[in-house]
Amino acid sequence: IAGITQAPTSQILAAGRRMTLRCTQDMRHNAMYWYRQDLGLGLRLIHYSNTAGTTGKGEVPDGYSVSRANTDDFPLTLASAVPSQTSVYFCASSSGASGWNEQFFGPGTRLTVL
């Protein structure tokens, strides 16, 4: 079944540790996105990629990095986790050259940083 997968489903992490959240899509979408969702704040864009090989900063990029080596994968790395990065992280993808159209979301990763 086509779609987006994320791993892990949930993770508890000690502050200062490095963590990579994985995201893979099999829809051959050009654009991919990472969001964090916090209660009362909706979803906020962390980083995006309009096509393989390019990335851009979203609204809240500090403390996070991404790479887009190929079309299917878009990992999000926390180099040194802090408690304020406790959140639910969603990966999404969309087709089309502009990217800013219908987005398909993965199931999310619930991350707790202690």
Next chain:
Amino acid sequence: GQQVMQIPQYQHVQEGEDFTTYCNSSTTLSNIQWYKQRPGGHPVFLIQLVKSGEVKKQKRLTFQFGEAKKNSSLHITATQTTDVGTYFCAGPTGNQFYFGTGTSLTVIP
């Protein structure tokens, strides 16, 4: 900074009543999209409006994009228990994409 606010934050309705959520952006949006997120789930795309003043309907749901492309609304007629969830507006401005704060809908049977 850019803000996309939605009101109300929460809404409880009796099944069969109507429901409306309003979305307001501090800047002009290229388009407006609406998503629904069920409790414990992920956002699911509902619709996209592009033109100023555009109105679209999906069965009991009516979506409107304001003339200035800074506000939008979602109206549900005769709510059902399957409408439960959080409704988000969202849209691009420049090279950024912003989600609204969401309206959580509870439908009482």
